[in-house]
Amino acid sequence: MTDSDARATAALALDLSPVIDGHNDWAWECRLNRGYSVDGLEGGLRSDTDIARLRAGRVGAQFWSVYVEDTLPGADAVQATLEQIDWVYRLIARYPDDFHLARTAGEVESAQASGRIASLLGAEGAHSLNDSPAVLRMLARLGVRYLTLTHVHNTSWADSGTDVPLHDGLTERGVSYIHELNRLGVLVDLSHVSPATMHAALDATSAPVIFSHSSCRALAPHLRNVPDDVLARLESNGGVLMVTFVPQFLSAAYSDWFDGPRTTPAPPVTVSDVADHVEHARAVAGVAHIGLGGDFDGTDEFPAGLEGVDGYPVLFEELARRGWSAPDLAALAGGNVLRVLRATDAAYLGSSATPPALEL
Incomplete structure (x- = not known):
């Protein structure tokens, strides 16, 4: 396929389905560097995200991560999560023609x-709940549509992929949280968790799961990535792996460099590496079970060609050159995760009429 044909195929795919990205930390970046201001976000920012670049990247919907560090003590984590949600609400109010x-x-x-760009909310880490089902229910009422079960560290009921395991996946209370998430229509997000937690959650859930920002462990053996035996379960579950662009999750050589003294230049990571992970996920899970979760503004470096939210069309052109059709690219862009949302919308909208699965 010529470059011109690849561009045309990518453009058609993004006309069929604009990008629905699973994870962006712009709210956290604005907490750290802008005092939570929502002014001056139109363009030309040093961050990975601004309105002009979102438009150029054909982003039609974004799960804004309402993330806080999991070292914050319980009630402080709840407050900081609410501040993150408030930032997204203020972003939308400040730019009503865009969000x-x-x-x-x-x-x-x-x-x-x-x-306009549809703005969804995803809470990254159950530490944000302070182990309170009531907090979870209130976050759902504010619009949170996924909960990442852990972040870097274990919670009291779920094992993280980057901590010493304590629970062999999920405790009994953790299983009850899965049932409550299902009842609420809040998606179970298995990024960051251990493989044992992935399997336990898949055993417990009655709804499709997502990985909001993870890649494939078969290609890069990072603890944040997803093993093939988990990917293979997504077809029967109906869930979606949203491939992320974090270099250390894409390349073992880069990960080794990142964890070392960094006295040599970083090994190159490019859009081709991202495409390799997308193709591996398709081969194992199926084309209906893949998506994208860039993690922009959540790490310092990104692959060449994907340095910001304007880079998505470059990835689609690379996949088109590899023979992907416009309908398959549209499924990757947003069609698959939209299906997962639609499958859980009735629970989300009707949860107030059903009794909680987990009380205080």
Whole structure:
């Protein structure tokens, strides 16, 4: 396929389905570096994200990560998570022609039809709950549509992939949290968790899961990546792996360099490496079970060609050159995760009419 044909195929795919990205830490970046200001975000920023670049990248919907560090003590983590949610609400109010709050698949489609970027919320790490199902229920009412079960460290009921395991996956209370997430229509996000937690959650859930920002362990054996025996379960579960662009999750050579003294230049990581992970996930899980979760503004470096949110079309052109059709690229861009949202929307909208699966 010529470069011209690849560009045309990528453009058609993004017309069929704009990008729905699973994870962006712009709110956290603005907490750290802008005092939570929502002014001056139109373009030309040093961050990976701004409005002009989102438009250039054909981003039609974004799960904004309402992340806080898991070293914050319980109630402080809850407060900081609410501050993150408030930032997203203020972003939408400040730029109403560009953003629209979305909680359901229908609201995503309505925002896109009006030319705005659908803004969804995802809470990264159950430490944000202070082990309170009531907090979870209130976050759901504020629009949070996924919960990452852990971050870097274990919670009291789930093992992280980057901590010493304590629970062999999930405790009994952790299983009850999965049931409550299912009842609420809040997606179970298995990025950051251990393989044992992945399997336990897949055993417990009655709804599709997501990995909001992870890649494939078969290609890069990082603890944050997903083993093939887990990927193979997504077809029966209906879930989606959203491939991330973090270099140490894409390349073993880069990961070794990153964890070492860094006295030599970093090994190159490019859009081709991302495409390799996307193709591996398709081969193992199936084309209906893949998506994208760039993790922009969540790490310092990104692959060449994907340095910011304007880079998505470059990835789609690379995959088109590898023979991907426009419909398959559209499924990757957003069609698959939109299906997962739609499958859980009824639970999300109706949860107030059903009794909690987990009380205080």
